[in-house]
Amino acid sequence: VPYLYATAVAGGTPLRLNPNLESTGEVLTFKITSDGQTVLYRSALNSRALTKLYRVPIGGGASVQLSGDASLHGSVDSFDQDAVSGSVVYEAHEAVSDKPALYVVPIAGGTPLKISGAMAAGATIYSYWIDSIGGRVIYLANAEDLSRYELYSASLAGGSVVKLSPTGAYAYSDVELDPSAAVVIFTAVPDGATQRHLYRNATS
16 A cells, blocks of 8 residues: 655655555655645545545644545545645546536635536546636636637636637647736637647736
């Protein structure tokens, strides 16, 4: 069973950070927060089908679950930290609808807030990027038409989602943010065309 450990780079006794797991559980992925004080990790305590998001002090201590109730939000697929606010953004498949969604939760813990928009059945969130200065998450998803990925912008505070790619265009994952200018650069194939073009749009 894989566990999560911390140790000094000069060597020493490894310190296990996560609590005991059952035989079917494991730690899947982890990240150290920008201040170097906390480790965020995905773990399945009992089964891969129930992957949750936790935080634990890098020096050891109690793990705190950050993701919502797995029976409602489903398994956590990925996560990232907003270095400015300290909030954590994660993607999970909603258990009832089996549709992907993006959530934000304070790193100290609390009630996760769903920030992504409506998703068609069978849709996927291909990738997402955090605009820490603007307080937004840019994400690529085939939310409306399964044959076409489009680029969207959601506020970390919640509210309406804005589509950034041209109507009917197929957007790609080569996305670059310029948070200081509050713009995003991306490529997309316009509706009815075959060539990929370069676009710029405001992040909100």
